[in-house]
Amino acid sequence: MATTEPRIDLTRLLKVRRTGSKVVAQCPACHAAGNDRSGEHFYLNAATGKWGCGCLPGDTEHRREIFRLIGIRGERRPDPERDRRWRLERDAERRRQAVEKSLADAAARARAGIIARHLWSLAQVRESSPQRIDSPLVESDPCHFLSSLFSKGDVVWTGEVFHSGSNHADHWRTVADWHDAPTVGPMVSPATWKPGSTRRTADSVLASPFVVLDFDGLPGATPRTSAEIRQHVEESLAVAKWIRDDLHWRLAAIIWTGGKSIHAWFISPPTAALQSLRLTAAALGIDSGLIGRPEHPCRLPGQRHPKTGNMSRVIWLQEFSPPNQTKI
Numbered sequence: 001m002a003t004t005e006p007r008i009d010l011t012r013l014l015k016v017r018r019t020g021s022k023v024v025a026q027c028p029a030c031h032a033a034g035n036d037r038s039g040e041h042f043y044l045n046a047a048t049g050k051w052g053c054g055c056l057p058g059d060t061e062h063r064r065e066i067f068r069l070i071g072i073r074g075e076r077r078p079d080p081e082r083d084r085r086w087r088l089e090r091d092a093e094r095r096r097q098a099v100e101k102s103l104a105d106a107a108a109r110a111r112a113g114i115i116a117r118h119l120w121s122l123a124q125v126r127e128s129s130p131q132r133i134d135s136p137l138v139e140s141d142p143c144h145f146l147s148s149l150f151s152k153g154d155v156v157w158t159g160e161v162f163h164s165g166s167n168h169a170d171h172w173r174t175v176a177d178w179h180d181a182p183t184v185g186p187m188v189s190p191a192t193w194k195p196g197s198t199r200r201t202a203d204s205v206l207a208s209p210f211v212v213l214d215f216d217g218l219p220g221a222t223p224r225t226s227a228e229i230r231q232h233v234e235e236s237l238a239v240a241k242w243i244r245d246d247l248h249w250r251l252a253a254i255i256w257t258g259g260k261s262i263h264a265w266f267i268s269p270p271t272a273a274l275q276s277l278r279l280t281a282a283a284l285g286i287d288s289g290l291i292g293r294p295e296h297p298c299r300l301p302g303q304r305h306p307k308t309g310n311m312s313r314v315i316w317l318q319e320f321s322p323p324n325q326t327k328i
């Protein structure tokens, strides 16, 4: 049993943020596995020396891996090659952050102009929907929504966020089978799944025909009053229209979640377009954490919002019988 915390080389951490003696940074072990891109898992208390990964706190093997990567060990042999690689990665990371910041700043400055040029009221959105939003079928039937976006034979997940794992296998069905299921929703993922999938994780995703943009608002400016929410929704719709008209992404659906947010479903654009939107998303009031995460759940129409009690509703929906765009 170690009586003192094995020490960490702070200079090797990436994406470091300090508040007093608390340090949060990218977990090197998670990062090596392709995770923790936003740099939130690793924590260290500089006063006590306690550290760990907030994502896998009880995993001793993970902890060992972190120490192997950035721990200070008295007898650690010098390894110039490893140090050189680490410096290269750190410098690349700094350059990437500088580019991301300047892109985000530009997007923040451009946002007001985008909104002014692309104003799109709720009434105009509903009016311009290819499927008329004048029946409960189009506005709030989750199965009709699935059939409008996916092909009959596509395997789609619906359920609660926690419906993942082998005892939840019945949450993966073909679109045709969802029509006969006793319950649907309340959430869906904008993905199709490999046959036999039982875990709602990225490695089970077969294809990502859509990207869903969650307009959750600008950082630190949560809309609260109904006037603020209305303004937020209309600004979000304007940004969605700009993405459709000026960036030429193909809009598939817009859902009002019943809370303060709208979800715009776009047919997945090329990866580079997705990547550049991810960098500017936060400045545009879009939750960047969901972009490129097709396994992530979002609300189906006709579902009660847990906080407001409002029903989620379709406000814009592409033609029924779309061409099959779900093939890889």
Ligand SMILES: [Zn+2]
Pocket: 027, 028, 029, 030, 031, 041, 053, 054, 055, 056, 062
């Ligand atoms: Zn970790």
